[in-house]
Amino acid sequence: MSMTPRSWILVGLLALLAAVPPVAAYFDAPFYLDLLRRVMIFAIAASSLNLILGYGGMVSFGHAAYLGIGAYAVGVLGYYGIHNGCLQWGVAIGASALVALAIGAISVRTSGIYFIMITLAFTQMLYYLGISIEEYGGDDGMRLKLRSEFDFINLNNETAFYYLVLAILAFAILLVHRLVNSRFGRVIQAARSNEARTRAIGFSPYPYRLAAFVISGALCGLAGALLVNHTAYLTPEFMNWTRSGELMFMVILGGIATSAGPLLGAAALLLLEDVLQGWSLLPKEAVRDHWQLYLGVILVLVVLFARRGLAGLLPGKNE
Amino acid sequence: MNFVLIAEQTLNGLQLGVMLFLLAAGLTLVFGIMNMVNLAHGALYMVGAYLTTFFYQQTGSYLLAVVLGLASTLVVGIVTELVALRTLYERDHLDQVLATFGLILFFNELVAILWGRAAIFSTIPDYLTGHVEFGVFRYPLYRLMIIGVGLAVAVLLWFVVSRTRLGMLIRAGASNRAMVAALGVNIRLLYTVVFGFGAALAGLAGLLAGPIYSVQPGMGELILIQVFVVIVIGGIGSIRGAFAGALIVGMVDTMGRAFLKPVLSTVLSPTAADAAGPALASMLIYLLMAVVLTFRPAGLFPAVR
Amino acid sequence: MNKLLETHQLRKSFGALIATDGVDFDVREGETHAVIGPNGAGKTTFIKQLSGELRPDTGRVSFGGEDVTALASQHRSRKGLARSFQITSIYRDFSALDNVALAVQAHAGHSFRFWKAARQDPLLIEPALKILQSVGLDKRINILAAELAHGEQRQLEIAMALATRPRLLLLDEPVAGMGTDESLRMVELLASLKDSKTIVLVEHDMDAVFSLADRISVLVYGRIIATGTPEEIRANKEVRAAYLGEEA
Numbered sequence: 001m002s003m004t005p006r007s008w009i010l011v012g013l014l015a016l017l018a019a020v021p022p023v024a025a026y027f028d029a030p031f032y033l034d035l036l037r038r039v040m041i042f043a044i045a046a047s048s049l050n051l052i053l054g055y056g057g058m059v060s061f062g063h064a065a066y067l068g069i070g071a072y073a074v075g076v077l078g079y080y081g082i083h084n085g086c087l088q089w090g091v092a093i094g095a096s097a098l099v100a101l102a103i104g105a106i107s108v109r110t111s112g113i114y115f116i117m118i119t120l121a122f123t124q125m126l127y128y129l130g131i132s133i134e135e136y137g138g139d140d141g142m143r144l145k146l147r148s149e150f151d152f153i154n155l156n157n158e159t160a161f162y163y164l165v166l167a168i169l170a171f172a173i174l175l176v177h178r179l180v181n182s183r184f185g186r187v188i189q190a191a192r193s194n195e196a197r198t199r200a201i202g203f204s205p206y207p208y209r210l211a212a213f214v215i216s217g218a219l220c221g222l223a224g225a226l227l228v229n230h231t232a233y234l235t236p237e238f239m240n241w242t243r244s245g246e247l248m249f250m251v252i253l254g255g256i257a258t259s260a261g262p263l264l265g266a267a268a269l270l271l272l273e274d275v276l277q278g279w280s281l282l283p284k285e286a287v288r289d290h291w292q293l294y295l296g297v298i299l300v301l302v303v304l305f306a307r308r309g310l311a312g313l314l315p316g317k318n319e
Numbered sequence: 320m321n322f323v324l325i326a327e328q329t330l331n332g333l334q335l336g337v338m339l340f341l342l343a344a345g346l347t348l349v350f351g352i353m354n355m356v357n358l359a360h361g362a363l364y365m366v367g368a369y370l371t372t373f374f375y376q377q378t379g380s381y382l383l384a385v386v387l388g389l390a391s392t393l394v395v396g397i398v399t400e401l402v403a404l405r406t407l408y409e410r411d412h413l414d415q416v417l418a419t420f421g422l423i424l425f426f427n428e429l430v431a432i433l434w435g436r437a438a439i440f441s442t443i444p445d446y447l448t449g450h451v452e453f454g455v456f457r458y459p460l461y462r463l464m465i466i467g468v469g470l471a472v473a474v475l476l477w478f479v480v481s482r483t484r485l486g487m488l489i490r491a492g493a494s495n496r497a498m499v500a501a502l503g504v505n506i507r508l509l510y511t512v513v514f515g516f517g518a519a520l521a522g523l524a525g526l527l528a529g530p531i532y533s534v535q536p537g538m539g540e541l542i543l544i545q546v547f548v549v550i551v552i553g554g555i556g557s558i559r560g561a562f563a564g565a566l567i568v569g570m571v572d573t574m575g576r577a578f579l580k581p582v583l584s585t586v587l588s589p590t591a592a593d594a595a596g597p598a599l600a601s602m603l604i605y606l607l608m609a610v611v612l613t614f615r616p617a618g619l620f621p622a623v624r
Numbered sequence: 625m626n627k628l629l630e631t632h633q634l635r636k637s638f639g640a641l642i643a644t645d646g647v648d649f650d651v652r653e654g655e656t657h658a659v660i661g662p663n664g665a666g667k668t669t670f671i672k673q674l675s676g677e678l679r680p681d682t683g684r685v686s687f688g689g690e691d692v693t694a695l696a697s698q699h700r701s702r703k704g705l706a707r708s709f710q711i712t713s714i715y716r717d718f719s720a721l722d723n724v725a726l727a728v729q730a731h732a733g734h735s736f737r738f739w740k741a742a743r744q745d746p747l748l749i750e751p752a753l754k755i756l757q758s759v760g761l762d763k764r765i766n767i768l769a770a771e772l773a774h775g776e777q778r779q780l781e782i783a784m785a786l787a788t789r790p791r792l793l794l795l796d797e798p799v800a801g802m803g804t805d806e807s808l809r810m811v812e813l814l815a816s817l818k819d820s821k822t823i824v825l826v827e828h829d830m831d832a833v834f835s836l837a838d839r840i841s842v843l844v845y846g847r848i849i850a851t852g853t854p855e856e857i858r859a860n861k862e863v864r865a866a867y868l869g870e871e872a
Binding site: 186202208 | 696709716742
């Protein structure tokens with residue numbers, strides 16, 4: 001396969017991320033390792049959302065559900081003393097896929113406003129479920145006793161964990177790229193582009209859309225497993241509806257239906273949050289405490305005026 | 320379970336139901352007529368609650384505060400429509416979701432800046448604080464008033480929608496937008512009127528809710544998602560559907576929270592019932608939505624197309 | 625000759641408006657059968673019931689001897705019924721080649737294939753290129769469909785229909801909105817298909833209809849008032865009164 005300028009830029013970005021740990025160590029700034037690991041985890045989640053939102057045209061407002069399920073799978077197994085990483089992450093992916101299948105089976109049949117409201121409502125249901133289960137900390141959540149244990153890697157080594165997240169991110173981007181260019185991906189893009197035409201040439205969009213929904217949920221569940229290991233804390237807030245909104249915003253901000261978009265968007269949003277919260281040029285309380293005010297305004301402006309997102313600034317065409 | 324408890328919870332369910340209806344009525348029309356996803360509807364509910372509380376504290380007159388609160392929510396709603404939402408009607412749903420999500424963040428923080436993040440105390444005048452005696456049990460006058468106001472609004476809406484020219488346009492708009500535009504109706508004006516109407520109803524719900532729920536930033540979104548469930552169950556664009564859906568959701572949610580645990584404890588062990596009761600109760604309306612969608616994908620009362 | 629497509633007492637109404645009023649219609653294997661009628665005669669409603677986008681209230685549609693009344697359009701497509709739309713319906717954000725390759729893909733086994741790049745798959749690309757050549761778009765394969773000229777987009781739609789290897793082509797006003805040159809080219813293209821395909825042609829352009837059709841049916845107010853060869857239709861008094869008379 002030939003490499004376009006865009007894919008070189010993406011590879012360059014990943015290489016830059018790979019160079020961060022030694023540099024951060026040299027400047028004794030482990031904080032950046034932590035921040036960028038978080039960025040990469042959200043980039044994985046945003047990539048999974050991009051598959052159905054960007055390429056499939058399914059405006060899921062409930063993607064935080066799978067972050068939460070992945071996180072709960074790891075946290076709950078850990079709570080019962082099962083720390084085997086392969087098992088924990090396998091359950092995270094499997095449970096997310098199952099829940100996505102159940103939610104998708106109902107919601108993918110609908111479209112437009114219904115789809116948005118239904119995905120949002122089911123995620124809210126899971127959020128309330130998380131809050132109401134006192135055993136796992138309810139509202140407050142609970143601390144993860146141990147990070148997931150693997151034979152080949154020690155996640156307590158922050159740098160090793162960082163590189164594992166980077167590798168999974170690279171895999172997720174490749175996976176979504178291959179999916180959307182496969183026969184399968186052509187069908188979900190066709191159904192987004194023109195549904196009547198897609199039926200007229202002989203496709204039933206539903207099974208393809210549902211499969212995409214499930215794959216997307218499973219990949220996001222993996223991101224959830226990473227996230228709970230990253231924060232070492234499990235909370236229903238992972239499934240808060242605002243989290244779903246942020247994931248959507250990352251996809252749009254970075255550039256919808258592009259390979260690099262979710263990474264750019266996650267980086268831009270999380271770094272922006274970080275900057276707004278720590279901005280020293282303006283009176284501190286006004287900005288730090290109320291950064292969401294500015295974020296809200298930026299969000300509206302991006303939607304109204306910068307529809308192609310950051311990837312629109314890169315050379316070459318959107319895919 | 321005794322009669323008193325059941326009667327009380329029925330009234331509570333009704334009260335939640337009419338509250339949901341006030342929010343759902345305006346929103347379902349915005350969805351149906353403008354084909355627009357407006358997440359910021361909950362923000363108007365919050366604004367209504369805050370402004371009325373503020374005016375009551377300032378003026379000391381509840382009635383005046385209600386009038387000012389409603390009017391100013393209406394103004395906030397119309398200004399939002401003119402400044403931000405109007406440009407979104409022609410955009411796709413994704414843009415609408417994100418932009419109105421941005422508006423929510425904006426409004427929530429703005430309220431937090433003006434009144435702080437903690438819940439503020441919202442009071443009612445003395446003449447609404449009492450209870451009404453129903454023989455064996457008594458029920459708060461204020462909550463009864465909410466039920467009364469909600470039902471009165473429902474009747475009024477029914478009258479407007481089914482008996483007036485505006486209502487005819489609204490019905491026609493919900494089922495066939497292109498036709499209404501083709502008939503030469505000023506569609507922009509119709510949109511603004513409908514939106515303002517919805518904003519005022521949301522403000523009314525907010526000001527009524529203030530004294531019984533907590534008035535704080537983000538209060539709008541918690542109820543908004545329940546309102547979505549109402550609209551999905553009732554069918555987008557249908558006032559009748561919004562009314563039926565709101566009462567069903569209000570009842571099911573209230574009854575589930577009140578009675579699921581005792582009912583479960585008759586079949587499960589007390590500890591299991593303690594754990595499963597609240598969890599199941601909190602999921603009940605969403606499960607109901609799933610069941611309705613399975614059998615009636617367009618809701619119980621789909622707007623005629 | 626064999627009847628490939630047949631309708632029996634097809635009826636469809638929207639409220640008080642009866643759009644299709646007891647239509648008996650048949651298409652013989654190999655013929656080009658045109659459906660004409662004034663605006664509002666119910667042609668589009670009729671063709672949607674043939675393609676499966678609309679279900680009739682009562683009546684039957686059979687295709688290849690099989691009752692397909694209850695089948696949705698994607699299932700009729702699988703049985704060999706392809707359609708072009710009155711208002712151009714293509715994937716505007718795909719290249720011309722991708723448009724046709726997708727139509728090929730729809731009839732080349734299931735599409736739950738997740739890894740291999742579809743654009744490099746000769747099983748899809750080669751047939752698509754051949755079809756694009758046959759409709760005269762072989763120089764435009766990598767152009768985005770949205771950027772093609774109107775006439776080219778209509779050709780592309782025909783190409784997509786052909787790519788599903790149909791037994792019957794359902795063409796809804798293929799010449800509509802075209803300039804003289806473009807429509808001449810389209811009529812040429814249709815004439816070249818005529819010998820090898822069975823075609824139902826709904827069209828306003830009478831030159832196109834009378835030069836292409838083997839038989840013509842005239843639809844007025846949801847009823848077929850006449851069916852026959854072009855000569856018979858020209859001579860039919862009822863048709864002249866109801867339809868041709870209006871234009872004279």
